[in-house]
Amino acid sequence: MLIHWEVSDVYNDVLKDFLKKAFEKGLIEAVIAPAATDNSYTYALVTKKEDVDKLTPIAPVMQWNGADMIRRITRLKPAKRKTLAILRPCETRTYKELIKFNQINPENFYLLTYDCPGTIHARNYAYEQTPVDDLIKSMKEGKISEKVRESCRVCEYPTPIKGVGDIGFGIIGVDEPVFFSLSERGKDFLAKMEIQEGERDDSSWVEMHRKNREKWLEEKRITGGRKGIEKFLAQCMNCHNCKDMCPICFCKECFFEDHSVFDYESEKFYNWADDKNGIRLPTDKTLFHIGRLIHMGTSCIGCGLCQQACPVDIPLYRLFGIVGNDLQKVFDYKPGVNDDLPPVMEFREEEFEEFVGLKGGEE
Amino acid sequence: MSEKEFEPVIVGFFCNWCTSAAADLAGTSRLHYPANIRPIRVMCSSTVDPVYLIRALQEGADATILGGCHPGDCHYISGNYKARRRVVIVKTVLKSLGFDEDRVLLEWISGSEGPKFARVMNEYTEYIKKKGPSDFKYVDSLGGE
Numbered sequence: 358m359l360i361h362w363e364v365s366d367v368y369n370d371v372l373k374d375f376l377k378k379a380f381e382k383g384l385i386e387a388v389i390a391p392a393a394t395d396n397s398y399t400y401a402l403v404t405k406k407e408d409v410d411k412l413t414p415i416a417p418v419m420q421w422n423g424a425d426m427i428r429r430i431t432r433l434k435p436a437k438r439k440t441l442a443i444l445r446p447c448e449t450r451t452y453k454e455l456i457k458f459n460q461i462n463p464e465n466f467y468l469l470t471y472d473c474p475g476t477i478h479a480r481n482y483a484y485e486q487t488p489v490d491d492l493i494k495s496m497k498e499g500k501i502s503e504k505v506r507e508s509c510r511v512c513e514y515p516t517p518i519k520g521v522g523d524i525g526f527g528i529i530g531v532d533e534p535v536f537f538s539l540s541e542r543g544k545d546f547l548a549k550m551e552i553q554e555g556e557r558d559d560s561s562w563v564e565m566h567r568k569n570r571e572k573w574l575e576e577k578r579i580t581g582g583r584k585g586i587e588k589f590l591a592q593c594m595n596c597h598n599c600k601d602m603c604p605i606c607f608c609k610e611c612f613f614e615d616h617s618v619f620d621y622e623s624e625k626f627y628n629w630a631d632d633k634n635g636i637r638l639p640t641d642k643t644l645f646h647i648g649r650l651i652h653m654g655t656s657c658i659g660c661g662l663c664q665q666a667c668p669v670d671i672p673l674y675r676l677f678g679i680v681g682n683d684l685q686k687v688f689d690y691k692p693g694v695n696d697d698l699p700p701v702m703e704f705r706e707e708e709f710e711e712f713v714g715l716k717g718g719e720e
Numbered sequence: 721m722s723e724k725e726f727e728p729v730i731v732g733f734f735c736n737w738c739t740s741a742a743a744d745l746a747g748t749s750r751l752h753y754p755a756n757i758r759p760i761r762v763m764c765s766s767t768v769d770p771v772y773l774i775r776a777l778q779e780g781a782d783a784t785i786l787g788g789c790h791p792g793d794c795h796y797i798s799g800n801y802k803a804r805r806r807v808v809i810v811k812t813v814l815k816s817l818g819f820d821e822d823r824v825l826l827e828w829i830s831g832s833e834g835p836k837f838a839r840v841m842n843e844y845t846e847y848i849k850k851k852g853p854s855d856f857k858y859v860d861s862l863g864g865e
Binding site: 586706713 | 769770771774775778779780791792798801802804805806807808809810811812813815816817818819820822825826827828840843844847855856857858859860861862863864
């Protein structure tokens with residue numbers, strides 16, 4: 358059996374030492390970070406210093422969105438123990454976005470985030486187990502590894518952002534990894550840890566991703582209306598996995614599931630079939646995706662878990678990411694990077710006149 | 721026999737306090753507006769989940785209208801502002817995917833604007849007649865071109 362967490366991995370060791378020291382100093386009482394399974398990685402919550410060695414803070418796979426895990430923990434009551442969560446930059450942005458939606462209670466939580474080398478598709482990893490060292494090596498050489506997921510290659514913010522999360526862990530462009538603070542709490546935390554804050558330059562790594570993103574937004578767009586979307590979703594089997602994995606789709610009761618909106622008497626189906634020259638079953642497959650876009654598109658973080666969760670390999674991030682990008686542009690909103698409220702949570706009295714009426718608000 | 725002229729089906733979601741009252745006023749003032757409009761009275765324009773607009777298009781409507789109170793006049797203080805943002809989202813999504821976003825219309829018509837109601841309905845029906853039938857209803861069906 359391959360025991361990959363034994364692979365000597367300097368960055369994970371540094372982080373584990375950091376965690377142990379924080380435990381010793383009494384700064385934290387629990388940690389949320391990935392831990393290896395037989396052929397993948399899941400998130401784990403540990404509350405003892407001895408258990409820290411079982412963790413792999415920087416994992417090559419993202420099976421779940423870590424912010425979604427924190428949401429599950431703090432949904433009913435805030436955490437009583439001081440917890441440090443080690444999350445990727447995209448998960449940190451999700452965390453921030455979910456706080457705005459009142460889904461996460463940030464009390465007692467500290468967030469550590471790092472320069473992300475990208476993650477491998479969970480299924481590919483099960484077949485070919487690539488240690489995270491390979492990804493980090495390629496990141497240090499200034500190349501985005503061929504193995505990482507599409508959404509990681511076109512990530513808009515692959516590194517920690519000031520104000521999002523508490524502590525940053527820099528890998529790019531430095532021989533020795535550095536810690537730096539992203540918030541006042543983080544500054545305080547590092548001071549108590551007696552760690553000197555360091556600096557590093559991540560601009561080329563970010564630039565590289567943004568260039569990929571520009572190209573991707575142009576090339577992979579789904580166009581052509583009905584035919585375009587039907588072709589794109591041709592294989593969709595309506596399993597709703599994309600919705601289940603989406604950290605922004607947090608509603609307990611989904612519009613598209615167990616909802617009387619979609620219960621019809623049998624005659625209705627026959628009438629549709631008359632009217633539309635035959636209908637596909639189950640009905641409302643495309644409506645589900647368009648509806649989901651309308652409900653969560655403005656806050657799409659870009660973690661790409663919809664695409665990873667798709668059992669028939671539809672590149673769903675091209676749908677949610679690109680349309681989401683269009684929506685976010687219209688509202689001039691970037692989910693999770695600052696304190697602006699999500700577009701669906703606020704309004705202004707004078708805006709979007711051009712969307713009213715046929716002639717765009719002119720009377 | 722000459723070919724029948726295309727008669728669009730337009731579903732209107734009209735706010736109880738303004739646009740529905742305007743529809744009443746247009747009726748009692750004997751103003752003509754086309755029978756293509758199928759009005760649905762809702763308590764507020766913001767109670768219409770944007771998916772219902774899409775749903776109407778998929779069920780066979782050629783266009784949908786969401787009618788609400790003028791900004792600042794909402795019976796529930798801010799419902800129409802929220803409705804406006806939702807329509808912005810629907811239109812952007814439709815446009816982004818290559819659908820015709822003009823098949824969703826948002827209009828502010830107050831209770832005293834019976835003539836405006838009749839004019840908007842006439843103009844929009846003419847506009848959709850020129851555009852022709854919507855192919856959105858054939859999404860997930862075997863029909864269509």
